[in-house]
Amino acid sequence: MKKFVAGLVTTSLVVAGTVTGTPASAVIVDKPVSVGTGDLTLTAIGTHETGEFEKSSAEIVAYDAGSKRLLVVNALSGAVTILDISDPTSPTEVGTVHAGAGTTVNSVSVRSDGLAIATVEPATKTDPGEVILFDAAGDGTILQRLPVGAPPDMVTFDETGKYAVVANEGEPAEDYSVDPEGSVSVISVPAELASGALSTTATVATATFGESVPEGVRVFGPADKPGTVAQNLEPEYIATKDSKAYVTLQENNAIATIDIATATVENVAPLGTVNLRTVGMDVSDKDDKINIANWPVKAFLLPDSIGAYTAHGSTYLVTANEGDSRDWTGYSEEARVKELGEDSLPPLAEDFNFAGAVDSETGEAVTSAKQLHKKHNLGRLKITTSVGLNAEGTAFEELYTFGGRGFSIVDTAGNRVFNSDSQFEEILKDAVPEYFNSNHTETSFDGRSDDKGPEPEGLTLGTIGDKTYAFIGLERIGGIMVYDITNPAAAQFVTYFNNRDFNVDPQEGNNAAWQEAGDLGPEGLTFIPASTSPNGKNLLAVGNEVSGTTTLFEVTPKNDGTSVPGNVTTSSDDGRLKTLDIIFASLCSTFLAVLTALVGFAPQLAPLRDQLQKLLG
Template sequence: MTFQKNALAMTIAMSLTIGLTACNSDNDNDSSNAEAQNFNRIATFPVCLQLDDNCHVDDETAAEIVAASVDGNTLIYSNSPNESLGFVDISDPSSPMPIAELALGGEPTSVTVLNDYALVAINTSEDYVNVSGALIVVDIATRSEVARMDLGGQPDSIAASPSGDYVAVVIENERDEDFEPTDGAPVQLPAGGFIIIDTALSDPADWTRRNVDMTGLATLFPSDPEPEYVDINDDDMAVITLQENNHIVVVDLASGEVMNHFSAGTVDLVNIDTEEEDAALISLTSSASDVPREPDGVTWISNDHFVTADEGDLYGGSRGFTIFDKDGTVVYSSGNTLDHLAVKLGHYPDARSGNKGNEPENAEYAMFGDDEYLFVNSERSSLIFVYDVENPEMPELKQILPTAAGPEGVLAIPSRDLLIAASEVDERGDKLRSALNIYQLSEQAASYPTLQSADVDGLPIAWSALSGLAAHPTDANILYTVNDSYYQQNRIFTIDVSQTPATITASMKITDSDNVLASIAATAVDAALDDDDAARIETFDSADLAALINSDKTINIDPEGIAVASDGGFWVASEGAGTIGDEDRPLNSLNFIFKVSPTGAIQDVVTLGAELNAMQVRFGLEGITEHNGKLYAAVQRAWGDNDHPVIFIYDIESKESSHVFYPLDDAESQNGGWVGLSDITAMGDDQFLVLERDNQGGPDAAIKRIYSIDLSDVEAGDTINKTLEVDLMDTLAATGAMTFEKIEGLAVTASGEMYILNDNDGVKDNSGETQLLKVSTAN
């Protein structure tokens, strides 16, 4: 049975259509990628599985740096909050299994593997002045400590040489971020340093260490070097970044001599966003000159060239990566590229605009067959940028991969065609769990992104925090969506799903250019309230109304639902702000339905009426749809003393309204929470599809469902019946990600194709991943 919009199929078999090509270096579609090899995420392992079989724990965990056993079957990661070393079985990489965690008695800062041993650097410092640390040698097979070496300071990165003869450890002795020296220079001793451990002898008890002095090298704060990261090439040459000193040092491990050192230099950036507005606004109109690179992670890509991930620190963020030759010459600098790509994919963290933008954190190089790959982690955008670096002067973008929030460590395992990223952010309350992301290289099309934006005048269309979804009534290739209140100057976006990935081709601001909101909304509010209701509502006034309208006539509402209007333009459902009677959440806006012209101008304003307005709860309007001369708008949760939320029904011609009650599923999550409505779409003949979800994500998610409802024979005030059509949990799991909390968009095209969409919360306490999923609905 084919799912047609004019007749609701009673059963729907789900299958996820992936088949999406990667971005090439010119960000154009490349059909050849369908036959090329691509990395795709095949699993996400939440670290909390080490503590509980269902991750039903609030304990903070963190996978920060990850290594692998020589055979590539066991992952070993550092878990700083738990002061432990974790082990994960990836003999079947699509189904990673927890093994155990080993207590270390100190904070692990990094881990690497040498033969049968995992080598862990731990910080045991009392404070920032009384520093200490150790190298712990762990037998991987038995997961037991076999040796320990004092390091004399607080370590950070650690690396083993390809030859097996050396291990390098950077001693950062980081400064207290709150330390304020009297002379104004951010210097806090003791100084950091560099340690070479001679590991040619098979017994770790016989290993010895040598110290390399790092003071006096950098121009910035030469007395207080803070080495950050180290990598070693096939010539046993170590490259070390001194992030806060904006300096790079190359050391010959055999002799222990500093062979070269130089400033990491600065970059000039144009067309970036350096302002953090509230509500957010992505505006690629700023510039920054002479920004120090302040590199964090570093990786050799040959014996003559290395790459730095230029995170930035004291002096802002340089927002990219740089390829140097070993003599210090810059052969390539990415400039604003990573920020623009993050914007293009909806991953740009606007809340970090005044700091470091996408914030590149780490880099990894590996050869997979004959292909030379560079992987650059973006910590704040939760992306991995994948480049071909066969020509160091002209790296070619191959793919962009999504991760769980805050990727720190990155590891390539070419022998198994695997890539691993360790995401450290863990906050159960924000629906974030620290995780190991597992990708596999294969001859399959790239599955991410599923949505990106086109460029206009050389810059990507900025988008994120998408909520409702609507289909063009006749063109099966066009969808529409809106961004929610995370952003100001709200917009309607046009999506072309005939392209792969689906592409946002236009962005239209919603405006009050004709002063309709300014004049009609106040009248509509007055008309919607009687005297008693007005006393209860208390706080919504002209100042609140004025705050919805900017000086340029753009508006700041909370668009959660969108529908195409039968007479042209759109209907936009705006969720109200505030709960009546809750002093902590004062009423700042009612729930509004806006009629918007094809050019974005507000033409009319509708409220929910006195009865509903007088009991407003902050969980308000979500989805909206038009059918047979009426609007049907879903309120997310129950208001007042009602047992169920309502579906608000508004007759467009008579302007009369009513509502019916929708019975939500009971919460099923192990973490409790609530269940609410997200979207509604008309299917014809008074049949509708409704999207219902809980407010849980990751291992706690339980309810992401599509129900059908029949409103052909109901009266105002009835509690309606519903029929389960689709349980989306398996569909979402097929992306390889942890389950997204906010599945908020649902649309069915003119040809009967169903799409769902998640809201990424503007990359605030979120990985930023947006999945626009096309769902096959054939029996």
């Protein structure tokens, strides 16, 4: 039995002479995947759907507190859908802002006074793009258009609201006939939005990259069209903090620091790799098992989303290490390990170091390329051919794959202070063993292990009380990972929640009942604090690009009295475990009270009391 949430359109916006908005019904699954420590829980309370499968009809989300509206990017329709979430259990479509025929909208952001900005990619993505300004609380009228770079992939307002910052990715044409420069546009926006009108006209400045980057920043491409450094760099996502913009350069495995006021690039920092000789990863989709093991490979982090926060007086950056490759008709860096030595690809070097690799069938040490190439070993893993060759370019001395399959916390210089390593795959192994590394378009087992695994893509940060949390969307298998990142060097897993019914196979949209699968392909996330949310509760809004759903979750810390410490639980557990948890918590609380009373007579009991108090929060 599934809960269908219906949203009835009560108001329609008239945009460019058309009335938009249709009724919608979407699924909150009856038995979502839910595992965690009990310190914080997610509960799906409302959802809206477009009825479009894998059409990118619900991607990036942004919340306007003043109007209690949620703006949702409908990318391929070239539009921003406006949802009324004054009742978050029943999101209601009330209008659409159309960017223009043949366009793609990639991102949207909202200032505290309701001024909204969205990026617009033209039909030819290598042409310069635009941003549009509009009133989130208004009738969808576009107030101003401004030219930016190609293509504009993400936009966000800075903390002051004086500026909007745009990542112009600079992706090449499919055949590499055109390769625009990657850049960052800084828009000086009007100070006020009054009665749906701008007080002044916005202006644009552009931060461009020079021809020098530090060692470790990936600059590569087709040999006959190497391009400039600026053409190689591809800005993806932006976080702002204290007058700086921190921009992920995904394919380049780096973060750029931009001074916002002057629109200048101050630094580009490489992000390094994860060594799979010491960090486990499941690398095969053809071994019929979960095998998180060590291999002679390094993984580029290649982050997509980024967030910024302050801890211990310093700024830290949080990255979702999705992984991405250049895979175009005119040039592709991708290959599978088993293909090395074939089709003009160089082989493994004769002295390649196989140390740490163990055959997943026999349990014996791997000592040859032939053995490593087996499909149940490393043969199926996708790697890059752009790096790892010897000086002559005739053999691979090292292997590099795409994506860290987790998240990292770095300082503003790019120094890593935390990495989740194999934690995501370990958690998924226990949470959904029958659907481990499933894809978003179909229900499968182990289907993505050869290719970036769960693909953490979207990310948002939220503060509840004195704790800061990272909410990370897993694009492929779906669901949200939540970590307590209050201490940057010691981030802790809190919960994983997935509003997906794996018993329903979407079959790439061919199953007429695919919508009953729930949320597929989380793309954009935004945290809505209780102080500004429509129901006075902390909320998380998530846009899902494959299922076309936008879902709202209540985020409840245990100090609200709705969860208890001590165990990892799943939604399929019966009531006995929860009852035992409650009894255990009650006994601990009673014992804590007794200890507190005894400390006055026996001070040596104070450490025990303090430890128990910390456990109970």
